[in-house]
Amino acid sequence: MSDLLVEYLYIVSAVLFVLSLKFMSEVRTSRLGNFCGVAGMGLAVVATLGAFQVGRVDLLVGGVIIGAALGAPIGLKVAMTAVPQRTAMSHAFGSLAVALVGAAEYYQGAPAIDTFTLSVLSAEMILGFLTFTGSCLAFAKLQGLITGRPILFRGRTVVSLTTLGAAVASGVLLVAYPGQEYLLPVMAALALLFGFQLVVAIGGADMPTVIAILNSFAGLSAAALGFVLNNKLLIVAGSLDGSSGLILALIMSKAMNRSFVNILFAGVGAHPVAAAVQPGEQGRTAQTYTVEDVATILANAQRVVFAPGYGLAVAQAQHVVKELADVLQARGVDVKYAIHPVAGRMPGHMNVLLAEAQVPYEQLWEMDRINPLFPETDVVMVVGANDVTNPAARTRADSPLYGMPILDVDKAKTVVFIKRSMGAGFSGVENDLFYNPNTMMVLGDAKKVVGELVSAMRKQST
Amino acid sequence: MTPLTSADLEVDLLIFLLSTLLGQELIRHVSRLLHTPLMALTNAISSVSFVAALIVLSEPGSELVSLLAGVAVALAATNIVSGFLITDRILRLFERRKPKK
Numbered sequence: 001m002s003d004l005l006v007e008y009l010y011i012v013s014a015v016l017f018v019l020s021l022k023f024m025s026e027v028r029t030s031r032l033g034n035f036c037g038v039a040g041m042g043l044a045v046v047a048t049l050g051a052f053q054v055g056r057v058d059l060l061v062g063g064v065i066i067g068a069a070l071g072a073p074i075g076l077k078v079a080m081t082a083v084p085q086r087t088a089m090s091h092a093f094g095s096l097a098v099a100l101v102g103a104a105e106y107y108q109g110a111p112a113i114d115t116f117t118l119s120v121l122s123a124e125m126i127l128g129f130l131t132f133t134g135s136c137l138a139f140a141k142l143q144g145l146i147t148g149r150p151i152l153f154r155g156r157t158v159v160s161l162t163t164l165g166a167a168v169a170s171g172v173l174l175v176a177y178p179g180q181e182y183l184l185p186v187m188a189a190l191a192l193l194f195g196f197q198l199v200v201a202i203g204g205a206d207m208p209t210v211i212a213i214l215n216s217f218a219g220l221s222a223a224a225l226g227f228v229l230n231n232k233l234l235i236v237a238g239s240l241d242g243s244s245g246l247i248l249a250l251i252m253s254k255a256m257n258r259s260f261v262n263i264l265f266a267g268v269g270a271h272p273v274a275a276a277v278q279p280g281e282q283g284r285t286a287q288t289y290t291v292e293d294v295a296t297i298l299a300n301a302q303r304v305v306f307a308p309g310y311g312l313a314v315a316q317a318q319h320v321v322k323e324l325a326d327v328l329q330a331r332g333v334d335v336k337y338a339i340h341p342v343a344g345r346m347p348g349h350m351n352v353l354l355a356e357a358q359v360p361y362e363q364l365w366e367m368d369r370i371n372p373l374f375p376e377t378d379v380v381m382v383v384g385a386n387d388v389t390n391p392a393a394r395t396r397a398d399s400p401l402y403g404m405p406i407l408d409v410d411k412a413k414t415v416v417f418i419k420r421s422m423g424a425g426f427s428g429v430e431n432d433l434f435y436n437p438n439t440m441m442v443l444g445d446a447k448k449v450v451g452e453l454v455s456a457m458r459k460q461s462t
Numbered sequence: 463m464t465p466l467t468s469a470d471l472e473v474d475l476l477i478f479l480l481s482t483l484l485g486q487e488l489i490r491h492v493s494r495l496l497h498t499p500l501m502a503l504t505n506a507i508s509s510v511s512f513v514a515a516l517i518v519l520s521e522p523g524s525e526l527v528s529l530l531a532g533v534a535v536a537l538a539a540t541n542i543v544s545g546f547l548i549t550d551r552i553l554r555l556f557e558r559r560k561p562k563k
Contacts, residue, residue: 017507020503021492045516062532064536067542072544083552086544090505096537097538212501234510239478240507240508241505246486248489346498348500351495352555364495
């Protein structure tokens with residue numbers, strides 16, 4: 001295959017990738033979008049195999065077999081609740097692959113590498129390695145292998161910036177002395193350490209933003225590798241991925257009214273006890289109710305809104321919530337779901353979980369659209385959502401949540417709050433909503449409580 | 463590897479900037495409903511770094527170089543396979559929910 005033909009096939013492949021994202025913009029064409037992605041990838045691989053004689057067929061075949069053996073079960077079996085972990089793992093794999101190819105390029109060319117190429121290569125490797133450990137840690141947090149709370153220590157900002165500075169300095173030294181091969185592992189180790197430090201301090205509530213930022217990093221490192229190899233397809237694919245991560249990170253941080261710097265360095269929720277108002281401290285008591293009380297309220301409701309949060313997903317309550325919604329709808333009740341942009345653990349995650357439970361997506365209402373409707377809503381059922389419904393975000397200037405756009409569920413006539421305990425949410429801030437006179441707290445596992453509600457409502461019907 | 467000429471660099475930079483801008487435009491128009499499958503899809507697409515690993519495997523190099531590229535092949539292949547498969551699985555969930563006409 002001639003070089004020219006390969007270049008043209010790469011162009012077709014790049015166009016397919018662009019079309020792939022274009023078709024992803026709406027549900028109707030989205031599967032075609034995925035197909036375009038597959039086609040673009042297939043074409044890129046075929047063109048490359050045609051143009052370059054892969055000497056180490058054993059490594060190629062072995063790698064592909066391992067990749068297919070790992071990838072197929074991950075792609076086919078991972079539960080929808082675990083999609084964020086899968087995504088974090090995929091960022092880790094992608095960025096490590098890019099960093100390793102960078103290292104291979106260096107060892108192959110050193111010391112006869114021009115300064116520019118080596119500079120990009122160093123930057124690419126630092127970005128790739130730090131994204132690798134950062135993503136591994138995000139995976140561990142999402143998987144519950146380590147605590148979701150931020151792990152902080154005094155002076156950590158200084159320590160992590162020093163680590164990053166040292167990684168960059170060893171990269172600069174490598175560019176200055178391309179023959180000093182030992183500098184590469186030093187640089188890699190420092191970048192790996194920095195990635196770890198970056199994510200260890202980030203709490204669960206910030207995960208949707210962090211995943212998006214790591215996505216952006218993974219894409220950028222792939223684009224940088226494209227510069228090193230002068231491979232334009234890699235530049236296109238990498239920058240599309242980088243853009244996607246950046247846009248999603250911006251949407252997520254806007255939804256939380258936080259800046260990237262704040263998310264990466266502030267460590268909200270690190271001191272839950274200090275930040276939270278102790279229950280009863282101000283003589284406040286929450287009213288707890290039973291399932292029967294809620295069933296009575298629901299029996300008289302005309303408009304009901306569900307406000308689902310990640311707690312719903314953890315309890316796997318999405319199916320039983322849909323069941324309750326069906327029972328209500330059968331009685332002529334108007335049912336909607338209020339979706340906060342950061343509900344769930346990655347951008348758009350709640351939509352996937354509700355789609356899995358076959359909730360019709362006409363019933364899914366984004367925050368901006370549903371907020372004006374709360375005053376005329378009879379009952380809001382908050383299931384496993386806490387921080388995104390906390391009115392302190394509007395009223396208390398001293399709250400870490402202050403300024404974050406929330407679902408205005410407190411404006412509804414009645415709020416039913418289903419929660420395992422009176423504890424604080426991811427942010428470590430207690431929810432003022434618990435103490436509102438029109439809030440009914442129902443303590444218990446979301447799946448169990450909603451399941452009991454379904455049977456109570458069914459009994460009423462007959 | 464061949465050093466980049468300044469003409470190559472210029473073209474590469476142009477491509478980078480244009481595709482970043484194009485990416486921003488495209489992603490902005492993606493429904494919020496689809497942000498999770500979008501991320502799975504872009505992950506899979508950026509695993510075209512598989513191609514980069516193939517190119518390295520085609521160049522003569524030491525055992526270390528080949529080994530690094532070989533591991534990269536396995537990692538990128540994992541992402542390609544799992545990324546496209548899971549994207550399709552998520553999209554099928556949404557497709558089932560299409561409003562009936």
